[in-house]
Amino acid sequence: MSQRISLTRIIAVHWYGFRQIIDVSNDTLISGKFGTGKSALLDLMQCVLLGEHWRPNRAAAGNARGRTLSGYCLCDTNTLRDGEPHYTRSSAVTLIALEFSWPLEKGQAAPRRETWGMRLEYSSPTAEPKRTYFLVPERVEWAMLAPDGQMLDEEAFRTWIRRDYGRDCLFARQQDYLAEMATPRHLYFDLDQFHKTFPKAIAFEPEENVEKFIREFILEENPLDVRDVRASVAAYRDTLARLEKQEDEAVHLRRIVTHHTELEQARRAAALAEHTRHTLEQARLSELVERHRTDLAALAEQHASDNKVFETTLKEQETLGRQLKEFALDAGDAELEQARQTKREVQRELGVLRDAQASVRERLRNRAFGWRGWLKSATGLRLDGLPALLQIDDTLLAALSGEAEPVALDALTSLAERFKELFHEVGNLLLPVAQQLEAENQRLRRLAEDLDRLDRNETPGGFPLFDTIKKRLSNAASPPEQLCRLVEVKPDQEEWRDALEMMLGRNRFAVVVAPEDYRRALEVLKTTKSDFESLVHPREAAELPADVRRGSLADKVEVKHPVAANFVRHLLGRIGAVNRVEELDAHDRAITRDGIFNANPHAPPVAPNAGFRVHARHRRHQAPAGSRPARAKGADDRPRHP
Numbered sequence: 001m002s003q004r005i006s007l008t009r010i011i012a013v014h015w016y017g018f019r020q021i022i023d024v025s026n027d028t029l030i031s032g033k034f035g036t037g038k039s040a041l042l043d044l045m046q047c048v049l050l051g052e053h054w055r056p057n058r059a060a061a062g063n064a065r066g067r068t069l070s071g072y073c074l075c076d077t078n079t080l081r082d083g084e085p086h087y088t089r090s091s092a093v094t095l096i097a098l099e100f101s102w103p104l105e106k107g108q109a110a111p112r113r114e115t116w117g118m119r120l121e122y123s124s125p126t127a128e129p130k131r132t133y134f135l136v137p138e139r140v141e142w143a144m145l146a147p148d149g150q151m152l153d154e155e156a157f158r159t160w161i162r163r164d165y166g167r168d169c170l171f172a173r174q175q176d177y178l179a180e181m182a183t184p185r186h187l188y189f190d191l192d193q194f195h196k197t198f199p200k201a202i203a204f205e206p207e208e209n210v211e212k213f214i215r216e217f218i219l220e221e222n223p224l225d226v227r228d229v230r231a232s233v234a235a236y237r238d239t240l241a242r243l244e245k246q247e248d249e250a251v252h253l254r255r256i257v258t259h260h261t262e263l264e265q266a267r268r269a270a271a272l273a274e275h276t277r278h279t280l281e282q283a284r285l286s287e288l289v290e291r292h293r294t295d296l297a298a299l300a301e302q303h304a305s306d307n308k309v310f311e312t313t314l315k316e317q318e319t320l321g322r323q324l325k326e327f328a329l330d331a332g333d334a335e336l337e338q339a340r341q342t343k344r345e346v347q348r349e350l351g352v353l354r355d356a357q358a359s360v361r362e363r364l365r366n367r368a369f370g371w372r373g374w375l376k377s378a379t380g381l382r383l384d385g386l387p388a389l390l391q392i393d394d395t396l397l398a399a400l401s402g403e404a405e406p407v408a409l410d411a412l413t414s415l416a417e418r419f420k421e422l423f424h425e426v427g428n429l430l431l432p433v434a435q436q437l438e439a440e441n442q443r444l445r446r447l448a449e450d451l452d453r454l455d456r457n458e459t460p461g462g463f464p465l466f467d468t469i470k471k472r473l474s475n476a477a478s479p480p481e482q483l484c485r486l487v488e489v490k491p492d493q494e495e496w497r498d499a500l501e502m503m504l505g506r507n508r509f510a511v512v513v514a515p516e517d518y519r520r521a522l523e524v525l526k527t528t529k530s531d532f533e534s535l536v537h538p539r540e541a542a543e544l545p546a547d548v549r550r551g552s553l554a555d556k557v558e559v560k561h562p563v564a565a566n567f568v569r570h571l572l573g574r575i576g577a578v579n580r581v582e583e584l585d586a587h588d589r590a591i592t593r594d595g596i597f598n599a600n601p602h603a604p605p606v607a608p609n610a611g612f613r614v615h616a617r618h619r620r621h622q623a624p625a626g627s628r629p630a631r632a633k634g635a636d637d638r639p640r641h642p
Helices: 038-053 069-074 154-165 174-181 191-201 210-217 227-330 333-379 394-400 405-429 431-455 464-472 491-509 515-527 538-543 562-572 581-586
Strands: 006-015 018-023 076-081 084-087 092-101 113-122 130-136 510-512 534-536 576-578 589-592 597-599 632-634
Touching: 006 038, 006 069, 006 113, 018 038, 038 069, 038 092, 038 113, 038 174, 038 191, 069 076, 069 084, 069 092, 069 113, 113 154, 113 174, 130 154, 130 174, 174 227, 227 333, 227 405, 227 431, 333 394, 333 405, 394 405, 405 431, 464 510, 464 515, 491 510, 491 534, 491 562, 491 589, 510 562, 515 534, 515 538, 534 562, 538 562, 576 581, 581 589
Parallel strands: 510 534, 576 589
Antiparallel strands: 006 018, 006 092, 076 084, 092 113, 113 130, 534 632, 589 597
16 A cells, blocks of 8 residues: 555645635646746745745746745735835735645545644734744644634634644744654655755756756765754754653642642632521521511500500590599699699609600611611622612611601511511522532532541442442451552552553452352342442452563562452553653553553553542552453453352
8 A cells, every 4th residue: 555645735825815725636737827826836835844945936936026935925916116015915814734644544534634834924024924833633624724704813823723732733943843744753754855855846947957966966975964863862852851841831730730629629618608607697687587576566566555555544634634623613622632643643654655655766766777787787798689689668667767656667567578578588599509508518428438438448439349248248257358459559669650550440449359258249249230340250360371571560569469469460460661652662561650551553641530549558549441351240240150
């Protein structure tokens, strides 16, 4: 099968007069009249593949002055105005790129494609352009470059490349861009020879000295050319420096994540405390309103009674006054004195009634003042929708503090009914907050259960199969245990912990029992549902091939349990532990301490999968869900008897 890399697409946006994407193939013919831009496309290819080393094609300029990069981006009209070149555009954003495709391989739905190019932004004809060199490892469509019909600005364009394809697809220097393009994993060509031969190949110019051309471009140079070696060493050092810088950035990002998590926990705790304060304040106000309502009812009843007594006393006073006048005409001194004594008693009772009336008025004013203070306090609570609910008729509060006692009592009754409505509406408004508080309480209970498990030297989380087997075999001579509790990382091999967790995967939760207890544990497996736990067959685990190669992951751990030791040696004994990525190809299966796993011919990074834990000095680590061992029984497998 041919391994030739082909040019399949030309992207020209604001390049001379072009603003389109052109699909090409081996038999594509581009034709047109003089000056329509045929040679401009060849200069576009030079600019993308050679960078600043490109040389404008003479055929593109004709009899006019030579083309320049600014002329193509701003669309030079080849005319002068006031002695200066005239351009169609005073400023522009130009994007030029070439798409290359590899032959379609067996089993692939689409061929491999890479789009190499640069983004040029001119603010004026005399200004230096802003260059952005990029690589997109797939086909680029117009909708990616202009999602809303307008070209992405420089920051949005860089953000799109970093977000969708990674930081390695943006190049700060033209030298890095051209060097990466020429590497074997991309277009794979000799950069120096390409810079010499490519402009000549598309120049449309006859060669004046064929012998000179042969010596410069065909025959090898006599002196040993070590520039490639120096360039490779420099590129390696640059790459190493970038990796060290990226490692420092990763450390800072992990610290940021830790601080962000602590901030979120603090905010959640503050929200819970604020909700608790609101709940307590509502309970206090409810109790206060209920007490005021009781006092108000008692005062209203007392006021009605005092009014009756007051009216009766006034009538008695009038009757006694008439009797006194009649009696004074014909009564003696003794009867007159008795009448005066009665008058004094009536006046004293009248004063008491007036004091009671003043007390009722004062209490009504206090109720009005209390209502206003309660509304002000409730409005200050930070609860969405509460201010809209606290709508009270101001005329009722004004009547409550007025001089007309019957009107004030009627207003007091209306306010009591309004309070009942507010009490139920605010209760409904607090229902979601109460539900959220209950959810947080449940989460706290789960965290407390996990802490209890850690105190008992157990793995946090729910393990129905292990818990049931442990309960069933409580009297066994050798109690059951999870594989993750039996594996200890050697003290001097701590840096290999992540790689070990990745390769063990979900096998860490396999339950290990003694051979004499296996049948009873198997019965538990038949009746217990668990999606991620399994049961290790002791005899079959002991019979597994467990040869340990020198320098394998099995040398990094200690396992004292005999069944678990053979099982771990089977899983890790043939996986090499190498220090550098370059050493991966020397092994059939190998992994670095950074988690780059190699099973020839490819070496994809093994990404962690959240939710797993290994028992090693009680530290929590994440690991991917690895493949299950051949002889491990999962909850969704059919039980196998020995």
